[in-house]
Amino acid sequence: MHELSLIEALIEELEKQNELNKWGKVLKVNLKVGAMRQVIPEVMTFAFEVSTEGTFLDGAKLELDIVPIKWRCKACGNEWDEERATNGGLCEKCGSIDVELLSGMELEIESLEVEDTDVTES
Numbered sequence: 001m002h003e004l005s006l007i008e009a010l011i012e013e014l015e016k017q018n019e020l021n022k023w024g025k026v027l028k029v030n031l032k033v034g035a036m037r038q039v040i041p042e043v044m045t046f047a048f049e050v051s052t053e054g055t056f057l058d059g060a061k062l063e064l065d066i067v068p069i070k071w072r073c074k075a076c077g078n079e080w081d082e083e084r085a086t087n088g089g090l091c092e093k094c095g096s097i098d099v100e101l102l103s104g105m106e107l108e109i110e111s112l113e114v115e116d117t118d119v120t121e122s
Ligand SMILES: [Zn+2]
Pocket: 073, 074, 075, 076, 077, 078, 091, 092, 093, 094, 095, 096
């Protein structure tokens, strides 16, 4: 289950930050996930529930924000998203293979809700 390894990395990161910030009880974790990571949201939240049992994150909710895939051609600056990628990964405008992924690989903690105050504004 590939979602589980992502969740484990996420929990590890949160535990590190909790040692510094002393959040106490976390109610909700808002996570940005790139569509390129091909996670199944239900599997993600299930893995989170199971893996946080007995940790300081026990009972916290995981909220996913899926970031769409976006490509950019380094040769001509053309940008397109996955739905329009009809050219086998090549730039649809100039045919260059020199393309880069602008978004879609995210795995970022966007914000958290803790019991007393919000750590970050969303
Ligand atoms: Zn191009």
